[in-house]
Amino acid sequence: MWGEKMQIEEHISGEVQTYDHETEVWVTQYTLDDSNVIDASTRRQCCADGAFEIGTAYAATMQLVCRLPGATRFQIRGAKIVLWSQYGSENAPEPLGEFWVTDAQKIGDIFTLSGQCAVGWTDTSSYNELSADAAESMAHLIAPDGAAAPLQELLGHRTSSTECVTDFVNMFVRVQTGIPDMILWEDFDTVVNGDYCNRWIYEQYIDPADGQTKWRKTAYPAQFSVWNGNGVSATDCPRDYYRWMSQLAGGFITSKRNGALTLRQYGMPELGTAEITTADIEENGCEVADYTLQIYRVSVTPDLETEYWVSGMSVFTDPLYASRVPIRIAVESNPVLDGFCKRWIIDEGSVPSVWTIAHNLWWAFYYHYGDIPIRPFRAVTHKQARFELGQRISIHYRDIGETQETTYESVITSVEWRFRGGHVLACAGEDSRVMADCLRSTKADKAVRELRGRIGAIRTVTERTQAEYDAMPIHDPKKLYAIPEEEN
Amino acid sequence: MRLIDIYKQTAGGIVYITGGCIQTGEPALQRTPIVKTYTMADGSPVVYPSARDTCTAEVELECTRTQAAAIEQLVSGAHIIFAGLKLGALLGYDAQDQGNFPPTSPIPCIITGAVEVGEKFAKSGIYFANIPVQLIVGVSGYPDTSGLALPVIRSSVTLDGAADGLNGYRIGKRKWGAVQEVFFQRKQIYVTGADSLTIGYSCEELTGAAVSVTLWQNGTAAADSTETQDAFTVEPDPGTNDLVLEFLGAASRPLYIGLTVFRQHVG
Numbered sequence: 103m104w105g106e107k108m109q110i111e112e113h114i115s116g117e118v119q120t121y122d123h124e125t126e127v128w129v130t131q132y133t134l135d136d137s138n139v140i141d142a143s144t145r146r147q148c149c150a151d152g153a154f155e156i157g158t159a160y161a162a163t164m165q166l167v168c169r170l171p172g173a174t175r176f177q178i179r180g181a182k183i184v185l186w187s188q189y190g191s192e193n194a195p196e197p198l199g200e201f202w203v204t205d206a207q208k209i210g211d212i213f214t215l216s217g218q219c220a221v222g223w224t225d226t227s228s229y230n231e232l233s234a235d236a237a238e239s240m241a242h243l244i245a246p247d248g249a250a251a252p253l254q255e256l257l258g259h260r261t262s263s264t265e266c267v268t269d270f271v272n273m274f275v276r277v278q279t280g281i282p283d284m285i286l287w288e289d290f291d292t293v294v295n296g297d298y299c300n301r302w303i304y305e306q307y308i309d310p311a312d313g314q315t316k317w318r319k320t321a322y323p324a325q326f327s328v329w330n331g332n333g334v335s336a337t338d339c340p341r342d343y344y345r346w347m348s349q350l351a352g353g354f355i356t357s358k359r360n361g362a363l364t365l366r367q368y369g370m371p372e373l374g375t376a377e378i379t380t381a382d383i384e385e386n387g388c389e390v391a392d393y394t395l396q397i398y399r400v401s402v403t404p405d406l407e408t409e410y411w412v413s414g415m416s417v418f419t420d421p422l423y424a425s426r427v428p429i430r431i432a433v434e435s436n437p438v439l440d441g442f443c444k445r446w447i448i449d450e451g452s453v454p455s456v457w458t459i460a461h462n463l464w465w466a467f468y469y470h471y472g473d474i475p476i477r478p479f480r481a482v483t484h485k486q487a488r489f490e491l492g493q494r495i496s497i498h499y500r501d502i503g504e505t506q507e508t509t510y511e512s513v514i515t516s517v518e519w520r521f522r523g524g525h526v527l528a529c530a531g532e533d534s535r536v537m538a539d540c541l542r543s544t545k546a547d548k549a550v551r552e553l554r555g556r557i558g559a560i561r562t563v564t565e566r567t568q569a570e571y572d573a574m575p576i577h578d579p580k581k582l583y584a585i586p587e588e589e590n
Numbered sequence: 591m592r593l594i595d596i597y598k599q600t601a602g603g604i605v606y607i608t609g610g611c612i613q614t615g616e617p618a619l620q621r622t623p624i625v626k627t628y629t630m631a632d633g634s635p636v637v638y639p640s641a642r643d644t645c646t647a648e649v650e651l652e653c654t655r656t657q658a659a660a661i662e663q664l665v666s667g668a669h670i671i672f673a674g675l676k677l678g679a680l681l682g683y684d685a686q687d688q689g690n691f692p693p694t695s696p697i698p699c700i701i702t703g704a705v706e707v708g709e710k711f712a713k714s715g716i717y718f719a720n721i722p723v724q725l726i727v728g729v730s731g732y733p734d735t736s737g738l739a740l741p742v743i744r745s746s747v748t749l750d751g752a753a754d755g756l757n758g759y760r761i762g763k764r765k766w767g768a769v770q771e772v773f774f775q776r777k778q779i780y781v782t783g784a785d786s787l788t789i790g791y792s793c794e795e796l797t798g799a800a801v802s803v804t805l806w807q808n809g810t811a812a813a814d815s816t817e818t819q820d821a822f823t824v825e826p827d828p829g830t831n832d833l834v835l836e837f838l839g840a841a842s843r844p845l846y847i848g849l850t851v852f853r854q855h856v857g
């Protein structure tokens with residue numbers, strides 16, 4: 103006989119909505135509930151399977167099998183589906199996300215639907231403008247009139263006349279669909295989570311107390327832009343801009359379960375720490391690596407489109423090879439980074455500024471929110487709880503043959519919810535040990551990189567005279583920075 | 591074994607496909623509660639209860655070449671209606687008769703795979719058709735107003751011939767195929783209260799035949815629209831070749847009585 107504590111009651115509800123252009127509201131065409139939903143699942147991830155990365159914008163996906171008498175595939179394809187699930191222990195239905203149907207198969211009244219979240223809409227561009235103009239417009243929205251803005255402002259919602267990336271997406275989408283405000287953006291909560299990565303310029307200094315070289319925060323915000331000189335980016339796709347900015351923020355773009363897009367950082371306090379035990383984990387449903395991933399190097403290489411070349415890196419000098427697998431984060435082919443570096447290096451002559459980018463990214467994983475353990479794992483769990491991407495997790499697990507539970511700490515990079523089937527949680531997949539690098543780039547980035555490489559091979563190098571070198575500005579930290587409070 | 595008529599539910603209504611196929615054996619019925627159960631790593635079970643079951647079945651039919659051709663036209667995804675197929679009882683529901691023939695209510699019985707029309711017996715020209723179907727059955731009660739429940743399954747027989755009175759009721763004989771012979775008859779009778787009806791029959795080579803009788807009530811629209819089926823057991827009396835039916839219930843009502851006699855094919 104099963105005891106009460108071993109029963110998990112779960113109910114599903116949802117709405118299939120279409121947009122009414124007459125009334126300009128979303129209208130529910132069909133209601134979903136236990137009686138007509140046969141199966142459902144959603145999946146969110148912030149890293150590719152088998153990898154760990156930053157600067158991603160993965161769309162959450164949905165699979166739904168349901169009975170919709172009288173519906174046609176023409177009605178359902180492209181419709182918006184809003185899903186909720188409620189466990190017996192929850193007081194109200196919990197949102198699972200908003201998804202747009204990308205594929206619909208029909209057998210009789212039974213529909214098998216696939217959908218993806220609002221991130222999918224960011225994979226768009228303006229069809230009503232020449233691509234060069236659109237790309238330049240996208241670049242200018244980040245750097246209006248050549249001005250730079252803090253990353254926080256870029257990723258937040260501004261009320262200025264210059265639209266942020268989200269507003270630009272909505273503009274593109276409205277041109278194509280007639281639907282306004284298709285996607286929503288919710289700011290990173292700095293009250294709860296503090297500043298995110300690369301909010302401030304950090305500098306190295308020599309501590310007079312012990313003579314050691316250390317890092318400290320300056321009073322200067324890190325300001326980003328897409329430089330006017332290369333304002334025409336190779337891509338006018340907003341999703342690329344989301345990726346570039348989130349890479350510099352040390353996080354990822356995702357859709358929350360309420361449907362809004364947001365930036366997240368690994369281990370941010372707002373997410374808390376999830377906890378699962380042996381009693382929550384399905385039999386033969388858990389694998390945990392006996393190592394963690396160690397970011398031993400962060401390298402930052404901007405493309406200055408000049409004869410100048412700079413790079414910055416932050417290196418963890420003592421990798422613990424016995425228990426950790428070293429990985430490298432490489433930030434390159436990032437026009438937002440390029441704009442930052444061109445402003446500070448070319449205009450201000452501040453060479454160490456590119457180092458602050460690398461340092462902050464490394465800092466984000468080991469000091470900002472404390473040590474973020476990245477331990478690859480996969481677990482199938484049945485617990486009346488909800489899990490989030492980037493959330494820390496404590497796994498208390500006793501495998502077959504073991505006499506006691508072992509506690510593993512990690513961070514969640516993949517969450518799959520299944521209707522009356524629990525959650526499948528994962529971090530970094532199963533192939534992390536063979537992973538040597540951690541690199542994110544879009545197809546456009548790769549194409550640009552290849553093209554620039556070819557151009558560089560045939561480009562002639564300009565020689566500078568001694569007088570021209572003498573005329574270049576000299577970086578003097580004492581003049582540029584005040585000396586704020588010491589911080590390690 | 592039963593005679594099965596096949597209909598297809600279309601947007602324009604119910605379309606007759608073919609009839610008189612013989613159900614061979616019981617459908618391979620797999621009733622799977624949508625109650626999902628998992629075992630945790632500490633050995634404890636976790637159950638997600640549900641109010642629905644998924645029911646899959648494969649129906650095997652014997653048919654002629656002409657019927658086989660009609661059945662072959664059915665495709666996966668089609669809503670089909672089996673008239674005469676007694677799935678309801680196998681699922682734990684009493685098979686109820688709607689009193690209408692052919693049935694007018696759609697049965698969410700969906701073909702989930704290819705309809706296979708199989709081998710042909712050279713001697714008899716008999717084909718076998720295999721139809722995989724799926725039903726989603728509500729277990730919270732019947733009928734399930736969610737629309738996914740198994741609706742009324744007809745237990746029906748198509749009969750020809752005329753009755754010549756309650757007693758000494760003669761059953762006509764229709765030869766069907768060289769191997770199997772089917773005899774059926776239908777007549778409307780009027781039963782007052784608990785009553786008994788003796789039906790005499792004669793049939794050649796009836797030894798070993800399995801006899802089944804179906805009974806359904808079709809009240810007039812004004813007087814009685816209740817549709818029920820009396821439960822009864824019929825045992826042929828080998829001595830007298832009489833069928834004695836004991837009717838249950840007290841209400842006077844008109845009844846249709848169907849009588850089907852099957853014989854296992856030989857050879």
